[in-house]
Amino acid sequence: MSYDQLKLENQLCFPLYAASRLIIRAYQEDLDKLGITYPQYLVLMVMWEYEELTVNEIGEKLILNTNTLTPLLKRMEGMEILTRVQSKTDQRKVLIRLTDHGNEMKVKAAEIPAKLLKKLNITANEAEITKALELKNQLYDLIQLLKQSEQTTA
Amino acid sequence: MSYDQLKLENQLCFPLYAASRLIIRAYQEDLDKLGITYPQYLVLMVMWEYEELTVNEIGEKLILNTNTLTPLLKRMEGMEILTRVQSKTDQRKVLIRLTDHGNEMKVKAAEIPAKLLKKLNITANEAEITKALELKNQLYDLIQLLKQSEQTTA
DNA sequence: AGTTTTTACATCGTGTACGACATAAAAGAT
């Protein structure tokens, strides 16, 4: 058994961690103009796709638990981006819905992905797009693996 | 301009963010036995490669600033994993060195990467290794891009 | 030598992440 695998450059985890933080930083500049953080932006993206979701449903999509989501959603409620209403049919559930303000943010947010590409000097040509798609697919494969191992271990 | 790019599944950032957190969770189980967190493990990996580093030098390698590192290193100092000593030649610098305890942790840590592969049911065959290497290289390319854009923007 | 600028580190405040635990409602079992 060699110690080589303990070198930073030989680990898969570190570049994932670093790339994730760097790309969130790159987003943050534009998100600041909307007055939101990156995790809040993720919630918005989910809610733009679904009219109404419970806290748990959002958590499943973002792989986040309620101990992270509850305070985050409360902050977004305070900013009047969304509403949190207890379900009448099942009082344990809290239903999340975007306010008009939250829905309108979609217009400004739509420019963000293109801005980021420009900032990175990535031209939207065939080769670059194929490369990005490949990376995305590999990441989802990895996520799948990691999710499975969480279930079998737990 | 379509809203398609605002769907979670069409973003590169989200799978990066999710994969990063999931893989750190997978590590955490083993790191708990060593009594450290993942960022602390990163510091250890760097320090196993270099006998002595300043706070900034560690920060460059991990892409972290002092406002994150200083408290983290103080905690590790409290656990007697490393020492923080002000440099005599340049009193602004704080020199980090592992203690004997910190160096010895390398033996136990050496098992962790292999354990993770086993947990994920990844056989160390040629195909899997090639795939992981490819992913790693793509991530480093992306990190390079993101770092460059930070410098040009700032 | 005295002044300005830069560098290296630290502190503070806000917002995640997440393990551990609490609680009330719903579902299931007897």
Next chain:
DNA sequence: ATCTTTTATGTCGTACACGATGTAAAAACT
């Protein structure tokens, strides 16, 4: 119908991340 278990959400404590700001030492400038 009562009891037990599960589910959905919430609270608490600890540890990052990171922007903004502070501070002392070193370097650069005049």
